[in-house]
Structures are given as structure tokens and as C-alpha cells.
Amino acid sequence: MKVLFIGGTGKISMAISRQLIEAGHELYLLNRGSRNSELGGSVKTITADIHDEQTAAKLLDGLTFDVVADFIAFDTPDVERDVRLFEGKTKQYIFISSASAYQKPLSDYRITESTPLANPYWEYSRKKIACEEYLLKRYRETGFPVTIVRPSHTYDERSIPLGIHGEKGSWQVAKRMLEGKPVIIQGDGTSLWTMTHNSDFARAFIGLMNNIHAIGQAVQITSDESLTWNQIYECIADALGVKLNAVHVSSEFLAACSNDKYDFYGSLLGDKSNSVVFDNTKLKRLVPGFTAQVRFDQGVKQTVNYILKHPELQVEDPEFDAWCDKVIKALDDAIKAVKQ
CATH class of the missing domain: 3.40.50.720 (NAD(P)-binding Rossmann-like Domain)
Structure with a gap:
């Protein structure tokens, strides 16, 4: 061709x-x-x-x-x-x-x-x-x-796939995992994703x-594999060799906390907060014999290993890190206020 x-x-x-x-x-x-x-x-x-x-x-x-x-x-x-x-x-x-x-x-x-x-x-x-x-x-x-x-x-091998991350990419979330800090997962983490x-x-x-x-x-x-967001983040933490410290935050709350740099309204409410299961019958009819071969837990290990070997891809994002801390603190403060 x-x-x-x-x-x-x-x-x-x-x-x-x-x-x-x-x-x-x-x-x-x-x-x-x-x-x-x-x-x-x-x-x-x-x-x-x-x-x-x-x-x-x-x-x-x-x-x-x-x-x-x-x-x-x-x-x-x-x-x-x-x-x-x-x-x-x-x-x-x-x-x-x-x-x-x-x-x-x-x-x-x-x-x-x-x-x-x-x-x-x-x-x-x-x-x-x-x-x-x-x-x-x-x-x-x-x-x-x-x-x-x-x-x-x-x-691909250059970026860890996530539900939410900052404008500088996914590394800051991986860094939070490596440091044992809490990581935000949208919703309760049980919606399905591919x-x-x-x-x-x-x-x-x-x-x-x-x-x-x-x-x-x-x-x-798409792949035919369906995972919950909890499973996705567990696979990422496992690839990093750490225990996941997850904090679940409603998609609506995250969207409301968006600002000029972090606009999660469309990407969450218009996409990732919804369960999706794809029927790829049409693709397989047009491309006989096609089947996705890379299971997510295997693929994300390849991605994590590649990024850990390439420091230039480990781009830190202190602003997003601080934003995550603020969101988590706001939830903690709300819980304390209700219990008083």
C-alpha cells in the first residue's frame, strides 16, 4: 500500500x-x-x-x-x-x-x-x-x-492510562503511588472501562x-476486556510494586472542582464515569481473525517498566499534586464537619 x-x-x-x-x-x-x-x-x-x-x-x-x-x-x-x-x-x-x-x-x-x-x-x-x-x-x-x-x-509505552491526571501527564499519579500517598479514583471505582x-x-x-x-x-x-476502575488502578500499583492507597471521589465533585488547568467535566461526565462494554462484532467481520492480544495487566507492566527506564518521561506536576491533596482534604474536612 x-x-x-x-x-x-x-x-x-x-x-x-x-x-x-x-x-x-x-x-x-x-x-x-x-x-x-x-x-x-x-x-x-x-x-x-x-x-x-x-x-x-x-x-x-x-x-x-x-x-x-x-x-x-x-x-x-x-x-x-x-x-x-x-x-x-x-x-x-x-x-x-x-x-x-x-x-x-x-x-x-x-x-x-x-x-x-x-x-x-x-x-x-x-x-x-x-x-x-x-x-x-x-x-x-x-x-x-x-x-x-x-x-x-x-x-502506549510512554504514558500510564488513568481516569484523571494533570496537564503534564500521568507520572505524578504514579509518583504518588510510589510515595504511598492517596490516589483519586473517580466514583466508587466499580464502573466498567476498556x-x-x-x-x-x-x-x-x-x-x-x-x-x-x-x-x-x-x-x-477496542479490546474486548472489561475492567473496573478499581482493577485498573490495582494493576498499575502492582506494576509499580506498591500497595494502592485509593480515595474514591464522585465524578460530579471532581467536575465541580475543575479549573482552567484541570477540566474534568467533559472527560469524566462525558466519558470515563460511564460504564462501557464494546461489542466488536463489526470489526471482526471486516478484519477476520482479529483479536486483541495484550491483556491490560500485562500491557501496563510494559508501560511502567518503560517509563521507569526513561527518566525523561517522568515529568513531575507539583500543581496537580497539590490539587489532589486539596480535594482529598476537602472530603476529609466534610466528613469531620458532618460528624461533629
């Missing part, structure tokens, strides 16, 4: 890029080049900011592709631009949407691609929905060859590429 990725070196896309290169496909990356060197010399790079449409169009002039996938399109103007750039120049265009676009609250905890799209809590999700609607309209009216992919919580390793996501994604049966379709890609 001759493939163009817009982005191509992020949490989800890096694993896909690596697997495509290993399989001998011709891969072009259009990005600003921050991590391209990690993929070696076989990848072809187009160094540009895709938001500079005029420059991108000049650099892409004369090129055609079997597949174009945009990993950094978040709003309708982004996909409108992509249609202008790639209509008639690719056999398939893949838009990366989000499983957070599914209705909140859910009318049925079992999620399929037919579950309605509606999220009043999170603007990010509403923008993804609008992108989907625009692209499917183009497919119906002009035959633009779109495939929509909906990931859920996908993780974690997907990026290597599993990549295998499914590649199976949808250049797949005529995927054109005009929306497909979710």
Missing part, C-alpha cells in the same frame, strides 16, 4: 506506522517532524503544518495514495480541508473519531456502531460527531471514500486499510 498519515507519530498512530514499515508498505508522514526519526529512514516525510493548506497542497501536488489517514483532525474545518486536499487523490480516507461520541448517558451499556452519537457534556466529542456527519454526507453525495474509526482509551494497547489497535486499523468493505462505514476499535 501507498499510505499517507497526517500526524503518524502519536500515541495511536506510532504503532500503526511501525507495523506498516515492518510489513514493507510505502509510508508517507505529513507532520512537523518531531518524532519521525524514531521510525528510521524508510519512511518518507513531508514536513509541513497541515493547517497551512496552501503549503500542504503544493507539497502534495502530483501525489496519490491508496489510503490517507488524519490523526489530528478535531473539528469540521479540519475535515473540510482534507476533502479539498484529497478528493480524487486517495482510494480511502480514514477519520479518527472517538468512542466518547456515543450517547451519554448510555441507553444500553453494550456499545455498537449503531449506538446513537450524542454527548452534551464534552465539546471535544460534539466536534468529532460534527466531523463524522460532514464526511458521511460527502460520502453519500459525492462518493468521498471515508472510513470512520472510533478508538476508546488506547495507551483499555486497548496501541499494538492491538494498530493490527485492527491496518486490517481496515485499503479494505473496500470498510468504505462508508464507522468502526470502533
Whole structure:
């Protein structure tokens, strides 16, 4: 395949890029080049900011592709631009949407691609929905060859997947665990969630590429494994070799405690506070033989071990650490006040 990725070196896309290169496909990356060197010399790079449409169009002039996938399109103007750039120049265009676009609250905890799209809590999700609607309209009216992919919580070796963390990433929560400090889990920790390793996501994604049966379709890609948030945090603590000191805080309270830096309203009420169980029948029909292979307790151990060996990924976040302490103290003070 001759493939163009817009982005191509992020949490989800890096694993896909690596697997495509290993399989001998011709891969072009259009990005600003921050991590391209990690993929070696076989990848072809187009160094540009895709938001500079005029420059991108000049650099892409004369090129055609079997597949174009945009990993950094978040709003309708982004996909409108992509249609202008790639209509008639690719056999398939893949838009990366989000499983957070599914209705909140859910009318049925079992999620399929037919579950309605509606999220009043999170603007990010509403923008993804609008992108989907625009692209499917183009497919119906002009035959633009779109495939929509909906990931859920996908993780890699560089970041520990969590319910809440600060703007500097997940390390500060891991550091709290290592220090024996209390760690916040949203709700009572019993809602179900699905974690997907990026290597599993990549295998499914590649199976949808250049797949005529995927054109005009929306497909979710997740693991079939369901865990409670309590189990997720226990797995992380076990990987760190420590005992978990959990403090359960209602999602509504955490959302109310949000500020300019920590906005948990959308990410919790519009996503992670809801139980989700994905039915991946459609994906397995389109990609015969696909099964997620990385169990979460095994995958998160790989992530933790990688981060512990790479100090540059251990980015501390004192502000978030102090915010956690304030939230926990507020709960303790409330309990004391009620008991008086």
C-alpha cells in the first residue's frame, strides 16, 4: 500500500506506522517532524503544518495514495480541508473519531456502531460527531471514500492510562503511588472501562486499510476486556510494586472542582464515569481473525517498566499534586464537619 498519515507519530498512530514499515508498505508522514526519526529512514516525510493548506497542497501536488489517514483532525474545518486536499487523490480516507461520541448517558451499556452519537457534556466529542456527519454526507453525495474509526482509551509505552491526571501527564499519579500517598479514583471505582494497547489497535486499523468493505462505514476499535476502575488502578500499583492507597471521589465533585488547568467535566461526565462494554462484532467481520492480544495487566507492566527506564518521561506536576491533596482534604474536612 501507498499510505499517507497526517500526524503518524502519536500515541495511536506510532504503532500503526511501525507495523506498516515492518510489513514493507510505502509510508508517507505529513507532520512537523518531531518524532519521525524514531521510525528510521524508510519512511518518507513531508514536513509541513497541515493547517497551512496552501503549503500542504503544493507539497502534495502530483501525489496519490491508496489510503490517507488524519490523526489530528478535531473539528469540521479540519475535515473540510482534507476533502479539498484529497478528493480524487486517495482510494480511502480514514477519520479518527472517538468512542466518547456515543450517547451519554448510555441507553444500553453494550456499545455498537449503531449506538446513537450524542454527548452534551464534552465539546471535544460534539466536534468529532460534527466531523463524522460532514464526511458521511460527502460520502453519500459525492462518493468521498471515508472510513470512520472510533478508538476508546488506547495507551502506549510512554504514558500510564488513568481516569484523571494533570496537564503534564500521568507520572505524578504514579509518583504518588510510589510515595504511598492517596490516589483519586473517580466514583466508587466499580464502573466498567476498556483499555486497548496501541499494538492491538494498530493490527485492527491496518486490517481496515485499503479494505473496500470498510468504505462508508464507522468502526470502533477496542479490546474486548472489561475492567473496573478499581482493577485498573490495582494493576498499575502492582506494576509499580506498591500497595494502592485509593480515595474514591464522585465524578460530579471532581467536575465541580475543575479549573482552567484541570477540566474534568467533559472527560469524566462525558466519558470515563460511564460504564462501557464494546461489542466488536463489526470489526471482526471486516478484519477476520482479529483479536486483541495484550491483556491490560500485562500491557501496563510494559508501560511502567518503560517509563521507569526513561527518566525523561517522568515529568513531575507539583500543581496537580497539590490539587489532589486539596480535594482529598476537602472530603476529609466534610466528613469531620458532618460528624461533629
